[in-house]
Amino acid sequence: MSDAARHIRLRDIHLRYGTTPILDGVSLDIASGEFIVVVGASGSGKTSLLRLAAGFLKADRGTVAIDDAPITAPGAERAVVFQDDALFPWLTVRDNVAFPLKLRGDRARKAKADAQLQAVGLEGFGDRRLWELSGGQRQRVGLARALITQPAFLLMDEPFAALDALTRAQMQVALLEVWSRHRQGVLFITHDIDEALLLATRVVVLAGRPAKVAQTIDTGFARRVLEGEKVRTVRHDPAFQSLREQILDSLFEPAANTP
Amino acid sequence: MNSRHLTRIVSAATIAAVLLLWWTVTASERIDPLFLPSPAAVLAKFVEAARDGYADATLWQHLAASLGRVFAALAAAIVLGVPVGMAIGASPVGRGIFDPLVEALRPIPPLAYLPLVVIWLGIGETSKVVVIGIAMFAPIVLATASGVAHVAANRLDAARAFGASGWQLLIHIRLPAALPDILTGVRIALGAGWTTLVAAELVAATRGLGFMIQSAAQFLVTDVVIMGIVVIAAVAFLFEAGVRALERWLVPWRGKF
Numbered sequence: 379m380s381d382a383a384r385h386i387r388l389r390d391i392h393l394r395y396g397t398t399p400i401l402d403g404v405s406l407d408i409a410s411g412e413f414i415v416v417v418g419a420s421g422s423g424k425t426s427l428l429r430l431a432a433g434f435l436k437a438d439r440g441t442v443a444i445d446d447a448p449i450t451a452p453g454a455e456r457a458v459v460f461q462d463d464a465l466f467p468w469l470t471v472r473d474n475v476a477f478p479l480k481l482r483g484d485r486a487r488k489a490k491a492d493a494q495l496q497a498v499g500l501e502g503f504g505d506r507r508l509w510e511l512s513g514g515q516r517q518r519v520g521l522a523r524a525l526i527t528q529p530a531f532l533l534m535d536e537p538f539a540a541l542d543a544l545t546r547a548q549m550q551v552a553l554l555e556v557w558s559r560h561r562q563g564v565l566f567i568t569h570d571i572d573e574a575l576l577l578a579t580r581v582v583v584l585a586g587r588p589a590k591v592a593q594t595i596d597t598g599f600a601r602r603v604l605e606g607e608k609v610r611t612v613r614h615d616p617a618f619q620s621l622r623e624q625i626l627d628s629l630f631e632p633a634a635n636t637p
Numbered sequence: 638m639n640s641r642h643l644t645r646i647v648s649a650a651t652i653a654a655v656l657l658l659w660w661t662v663t664a665s666e667r668i669d670p671l672f673l674p675s676p677a678a679v680l681a682k683f684v685e686a687a688r689d690g691y692a693d694a695t696l697w698q699h700l701a702a703s704l705g706r707v708f709a710a711l712a713a714a715i716v717l718g719v720p721v722g723m724a725i726g727a728s729p730v731g732r733g734i735f736d737p738l739v740e741a742l743r744p745i746p747p748l749a750y751l752p753l754v755v756i757w758l759g760i761g762e763t764s765k766v767v768v769i770g771i772a773m774f775a776p777i778v779l780a781t782a783s784g785v786a787h788v789a790a791n792r793l794d795a796a797r798a799f800g801a802s803g804w805q806l807l808i809h810i811r812l813p814a815a816l817p818d819i820l821t822g823v824r825i826a827l828g829a830g831w832t833t834l835v836a837a838e839l840v841a842a843t844r845g846l847g848f849m850i851q852s853a854a855q856f857l858v859t860d861v862v863i864m865g866i867v868v869i870a871a872v873a874f875l876f877e878a879g880v881r882a883l884e885r886w887l888v889p890w891r892g893k894f
């Protein structure tokens with residue numbers, strides 16, 4: 379990756395399904411090294427926003443661009459981690475992780491996959507089959523598969539939503555460590571406000587039907603976690619608590635833009 | 638006791654009951670053996686046919702001839718049917734071309750096109766394999782098409798996100814994801830194949846289980862007819878077990894995802 383920061387820019391996005399407007403003028407920037415977390419109520423359009431950035435979906439109005447070039451299709455520099463793991467059960471763990479490299483005909487893919495498995499804490503799991511893994515281990519496989527092409531951006535749709543609280547906490551720290559090493563630009567979607575505050579460099583709150591950006595909050599709790607501070611202490615910080623309240627308020631305040 | 642064991646025990650008991658009933662009915666000697674020979678007579682015929690043969694060939698030669706036809710037909714049906722099924726399931730153009738053809742072919746009973754195939758291809762081995770193959774073709778095409786068309790959207794999205802081309806999606810995602818359905822299609826096709834075999838061997842065959850049954854029936858050798866039927870049933874059962882084993886080996890994720 380070059381030194382110059384890369385950007386994904388969503389500008390004034392309008393999106394509707396049929397006649398139902400979903401997104402109403404949403405703008406969002408993701409630069410290298412930024413960890414953008416989008417929170418919003420269920421059905422508010424978070425997944426749609428991520429699918430726009432991934433190139434699976436086209437906006438009705440507005441622009442989606444990467445480094446000033448319009449995004450029209452999925453691309454290798456933007457890796458996606460899905461809400462459910464979307465792994466391939468006919469492949470072993472190693473071959474799942476190596477899959478993006480297989481598409482390119484990379485012959486060193488098995489060794490690279492093993493290295494990537496090690497990086498996400500799954501050393502020695504390469505020959506296992508998916509049904510022999512726990513939910514948390516499967517999400518690690520999904521993360522390893524997304525990381526193996528060394529993408530500039532990670533687009534993650536509630537990757538930890540199905541995990542128990544303990545596993546989720548471990549995965550959050552694991553993800554922060556990966557991110558602090560490689561400084562990808564991250565777009566991370568969640569329902570969980572604590573998760574948002576803990577991981578983000580910036581929290582973006584979607585609210586209203588159709589959804590607008592109700593609030594943007596720059597935070598620095600992730601750095602403190604990375605520097606070794608206990609997640610529990612960070613969470614009990616009054617600053618954390620008050621931001622939490624602030625986000626809750628903006629999530630549930632009656633939307634000003636309902637028709 | 639788990640439910641699988643229970644099913645097996647009940648199945649074994651059912652077969653034993655049918656054999657017992659058969660034996661009782663024939664042992665009472667109130668039925669002419671011409672209509673229903675005893676189990677012992679059928680077993681004796683089995684030994685005799687295996688050792689000395691019937692209708693100029695041993696039982697094993699008849700069996701080998703039939704197996705050869707069914708396997709050749711299955712191979713042809715898979716080699717042609719899977720790509721056609723993939724075309725129907727994955728491409729609107731492919732669906733437009735092949736769907737009407739397959740749908741038109743599917744409901745025709747094999748006996749109806751048998752004469753035509755004989756006119757075109759003669760009475761040799763090819764026409765028999767072709768008739769059996771046509772009967773096996775549609776189930777494999779339809780199962781493949783359905784499997785290829787109904788791949789979980791998120792798996793396709795994941796592969797697309799990593800830059801998979803249309804072909805790569807087809808080969809690396811749609812095909813393996815459809816494997817469980819394809820094997821189901823193979824099972825149905827084998828059933829259709831065995832059904833068609835006897836009809837195909839009506840025409841100028843000199844060997845084959847179907848031929849053996851036909852020629853025995855002409856001379857009212859009922860014990861050979863029943864013996865042939867039992868052999869076909871046993872072979873079909875073994876095939877089914879074989880495909881299931883293949884399933885466990887090829888699609889171990891079935892039912893888990």
Ligand SMILES: Nc1ncnc2c1ncn2[C@@H]1O[C@H](COP(=O)(O)OP(=O)(O)OP(=O)(O)O)[C@@H](O)[C@H]1O
Pocket residue numbers: 395396400418419420421422423424425426427569
């Ligand atoms: N393909 C589609 N066709 C029609 N409506 C859709 C489609 N996909 C999503 N929607 C609708 O658009 C709205 C936003 O969906 P989206 O999946 O983006 O929400 P979300 O914020 O990700 O929700 P969740 O938190 O439950 O995952 C929902 O009301 C949903 O019903």
Ligand SMILES: [Mg+2]
Pocket residue numbers: 424425426461535
């Ligand atoms: Mg969603």
